Amino acid sequence: MAKKVDLSTQIAGIKLKNPVMNASGTLSLENSELLDFSLLGAVVTKGITLEPRSGNKAPRLAETPIGLINSIGLENPGIKDFLDKYLPVWLSFGVPVIVNISGATPSEYRQLAKALTGTGITAVEVNVSCPNIEGKIIGTDPYQTALITATVKKYTDVPVIVKLTPNTNEIAAIAQSAAEAGADAISAVNTFMAMAIDIKTQQPKIGRGFGGLSGPAIRPQALFKVWQICQAVKIPVIGMGGITCAQDAIEFFLVGAAAIAVGTANFKNPLIMIEIIQGIEEYLRQRGQQSLQEIIGKTEIS
């Protein structure tokens, strides 16, 4: 009789029954009619800001070879409506809920952290990495990243995950900075800044001119960044960036990720995360391994 493979993993002190969650902004409550959220390791909400945001002008999406440039611009209902109308529904699925927050100043992050205290969420994911809003990306600056991390950590009662941008050559240093400032976990990577031009109209394909690239096109680079982070910090890392199948996910575990997130792949197949969970289990079973933990960080590069 085959023993069930243990897919559980720990992120920031929270035990997840499996290591698969969605990337922020790629799963909404509308998906719940097609996909049983309770099967996932966790769900991650769209980035919430203090005030409602209407987002960037269209077109907000451009396909590139095995990639997608997005420039959504953090459209979201704002923290008040989120808490009143949407969070109760997220919490009703009986699966850990990670709320992604985004702000322009430490004060905004502080207010968001406070507003989410005592709401029953599992963790806060601090977005310092969106390339589609005004201002320099916080996550390109170790000091700013530390400041925001410490601010959120001070004012929230749940574990703090800091989501990093790959638009830097110093991701390891920035991850260290976040860890030293109190981050309980790191998630990486957000999208790579990118652009596409329509040569018929001679205009950018994205309304704002540029956006963030995701999908298989970025996976090798994302994997490298995640490996760099895993070498630099001891706290758990949620790896993401172009994961479309179990094999992709396993690469991230092998370089040290304790969990993974799936984003763009959800659009082509709303059930892909379930298939990935099954595929990870199958990989371990075929290799005679009892648990996911046996492969985390297994690949060593000297």
Added chain:
Amino acid sequence: MGKQRSHKREDRVINMGRLWQKAVVVNNSQIADKIFRLGLNTEISGLVSPGQFVMLQPLAAESLLPRPFSVYSADGNSLIEIVYQVRGQNTSRYTELKPGDCLMILGPCGKPVVINEKFDFLILIGGGCGLASLHSLAKFGHQECRRLKVVAGFRNQKTIFGVLDFSNMGIEPTIATEDGSVGIKGTAIDAFKFVFLELTHNLGRNYNPKRILIFTCGPRPMEKEVATFALSQRITCLVFLEEMMGCGLGSCLGCAVQTKYGTKHICLDGPIFPSEEVVW
């Protein structure tokens, strides 16, 4: 963001009633220059309402996003038809589908159309392949003694499609071609103005703009022109909007349109919008 929609979990599931499933190709044939008609066997046929659309899985190896297509017709049982124009890699691949082939499909997507009973004249104005989105609305013309007029503009004779389908419903579309090879020489707008003049003339004192409803689908500049005209005549006009789409579900927030009431999304709030609300 979705203020009118219920956010209770049970209501959400009942409200949308969408499926993600394998559809089987029943037929796939060319009906005009770069225009194909694809018949799919899917339970979505029993769920879809006029004005709604479906998302088909991409077939090009490089593509990550599903493709949105209006439902041309649905028999309410197991068959839906899509009329599509070949534009790029994916639509080219769709032309290679043969009966028996399988394709993943998501739907129905978008909000169904509900027509207020006060409208007894419907005018459908299609520009090019935009006519494909309007076809499913023709059934409203048969209900409750409504009269239906169809106006369609095409580039030339080779690109004309759908005329027979409307004829079979007893509706003769007024056609315009840019090169004048068939019907009125000009655009859908020219054909519409001709039809409108005729209508107002025939109705005489009985003409009441409040009883007329226009639906339009075509290139954005054309839709804007129709909207402007409708507004000037105080006629209600509903427009099909198209935008680069991601998930088709309401998750990615990619397909945004700016309206007078803020940002809305084609996959959730559309694809049909009151033209006076659109920020053109």
